[in-house]
Amino acid sequence: MGSECQLVIQALASHHQRANFHCGQSALDRYLHKQARQDEKRRVSRVFVATTQDDPNAIVGYYTLSSLSIELNELPTELARKLPRHPIPAALLGRLAVSLTAQGLGIGRMLLADALKRCLAVSDEIAIYALVVDAIDDSARAFYEQYGFRPLSARARRLFLPLKSVQPAP
Numbered sequence: 713m714g715s716e717c718q719l720v721i722q723a724l725a726s727h728h729q730r731a732n733f734h735c736g737q738s739a740l741d742r743y744l745h746k747q748a749r750q751d752e753k754r755r756v757s758r759v760f761v762a763t764t765q766d767d768p769n770a771i772v773g774y775y776t777l778s779s780l781s782i783e784l785n786e787l788p789t790e791l792a793r794k795l796p797r798h799p800i801p802a803a804l805l806g807r808l809a810v811s812l813t814a815q816g817l818g819i820g821r822m823l824l825a826d827a828l829k830r831c832l833a834v835s836d837e838i839a840i841y842a843l844v845v846d847a848i849d850d851s852a853r854a855f856y857e858q859y860g861f862r863p864l865s866a867r868a869r870r871l872f873l874p875l876k877s878v879q880p881a882p
């Protein structure tokens with residue numbers, strides 16, 4: 713796949729070929745192969761896939777979004793003290809993966825940017841304080857940290873980024 717390919721990011725649909733997807737992390741492959749469609753149907757997760765204009769059925773990357781709340785004491789003190797004393801609404805990017813054949817071309821960055829864009833749009837209607845991500849390993853954690861994600865306390869691989877830091881306050 714060439715870096716000049718135009719990427720299309722959209723909701724997972726039945727024409728997408730989930731079984732051919734391999735990213736080097738079997739848990740993330742298995743999720744797309746076996747569970748993603750069910751989670752969509754049960755409305756417990758939204759799954760977005762990246763394809764190219766050349767082959768609209770072949771998945772080159774995907775991510776999942778759902779909602780969660782953050783306990784105030786999980787946040788760094790300097791942020792927590794500015795927030796109300798109850799659980800804080802957030803969005804969870806539970807999984808993010810790029811096909812082995814397409815890694816290193818900027819698709820992971822584009823998927824993350826797309827997820828942030830969707831969260832910002834939703835947060836105009838339903839409050840979202842931060843995007844939370846679950847990094848599958850230390851390498852994935854380094855990927856997120858370069859974009860400003862910081863660890864939530866007690867869980868080294870659960871990181872967060874306040875949406876305020878990607879959009880100026882109204």
Ligand SMILES: CC(C)(COP(=O)(O)OP(=O)(O)OC[C@H]1O[C@@H](n2cnc3c(N)ncnc32)[C@H](O)[C@@H]1OP(=O)(O)O)[C@@H](O)C(=O)NCCC(=O)NCCS
Binds near residue numbers: 740809815819846849
């Ligand atoms: C981690 C992953 C999503 C990155 O996707 P990608 O398309 O290969 O990454 P990109 O090409 O968009 O890279 C964007 C930037 O991140 C950097 N980067 C990529 N992987 C990185 C990593 N593991 N650690 C640190 N930085 C990383 C790139 O060098 C690039 O930096 P630059 O903008 O300065 O050139 C992909 O390698 C992957 O799917 N890995 C297996 C599954 C996984 O680990 N998922 C992570 C979330 S659970």
